[in-house]
Amino acid sequence: MQSSTESGLYRRPPYEIVNPQGRSPVLLVCEHASRYIPEELAQLGLDDTAAAEHIAWDIGALDLARELSARLDATLLVANYSRLLIDLNRPLSAPDAIPEHSEIYPIPGNRNLGATDRQERVACLFEPFHRQLAALLDERLGAGRPTRLVGVHSFTPSYRGEARPWVAGVLYAKAEAYAGRMVAGLRESGEEIGANQPYVIDPLEDMTVPVHGDERGVDAVLIEIRNDGLRTPQGVEAWATRLAPWL
Template sequence: MHACTESAELGLYTRPVYNLSREDSAHPLILVCEHASRYIPDALANLGLDDAAAREHIAWDIGALELAEQLSATLGATLLSANYSRLLIDLNRPRHAPDSIPAQSEIYQVPGNRDLDEATREYRRQVLFKPFHTRLQQLIDQRLAQGRPVRVVGIHSFTPVFYGQPRELEVGVLFGQARDFARRLLDGLEQHPLKVAGNQPYRIDPLGDMTVPVHGDARGLESVLIEVRNDLLRTPEAVSRWAGFLAPLL
């Protein structure tokens, strides 16, 4: 019997792990939204966070799913999005990264992740992490086998205030190897009155990131992560505005 069958969380994750829209799209773009959901099963009592913190940016990327869905609809592109909170296991971190299952996120303690036994860590990897990345890999494999071009773009949002410091940046394009693709996106965004930067507010770290280095760079594909400040994604009109900036560039 596998060790993870001893996890106290056995059978708790009854929702599908991901949503896949427009799977058969002919568009080269595969949109990925790893931090789309703040859903944590009721039995885990928000991992000990109070309700306000569990609704905050540490649990998910506010507005990112709406933006990704709008881009997917506008372009007719495939979208793979997560259905569980990043606090259970972060789908954009390698599975053995120290903050894969964070006991602390920014200024918030996550009591339910403290002192987790290895069986439960492994259970979350098997049940939440692995199916998501296996599906993404299959989507890419399938298209490459058909000789089709593939681009992999993660859609994220970031908090306007981080460790008490306000952030001026409005949109960041994070990249590793895909410099030309990132340059095209940055040049396009700079045509608008936006505060734009490359590799801000974060940098792609091959040891700390998953989607861009593993599914993109390691396979020689055009791949970036787009970060939009989440206070700019709070209404359908605001989301449409950002989709309007980004869609023609993707």
């Protein structure tokens, strides 16, 4: 078992800030950007297929977030580790903050995780990311800058064998007007766009929207794109073109 901060498992910085001087009111976040798991953790016991799958990261989300950052001139905060180590969009009190299962896969490396290992993930991955996101918001709000917070995610075409009809979804709680404009705009294409589908925001299970957005009076949404639409550079570009006017 890996343990203690002395093992220095998390040598890579926990996050990256893309375009820190971006002038857009939009602040982009990509919490599930990476599938990186330190080598010493042996993919948490997952085989190569499972470790490359959606459970480890949001396929295509980082490519889309980078493209949006460039087009909008928006700052983007990117997480550098897999959500399987600790999910940055879950409160620490959520039972699956460090998941022992994800969809059909058990995650052996997260079973019976000791307090020290857990605390190391909290201290090295979770806390620095949330401190940085809070600091970016403090700075903008302190300067009186209009700010909208947008998390960029992707989801699988099917879940537990059931096909999902939406090509994308917008998830929100308090930001009804902002999200409503976005949903209406995206629906102009005639494709199926979910409003609080395929997931809903739940303060017990979410961080970005309720904590960094709603609690601070900042309009906040998560954008969820079905990942078959983000598997090619052309797909990513097409989604960036569709989304950019509504963010």
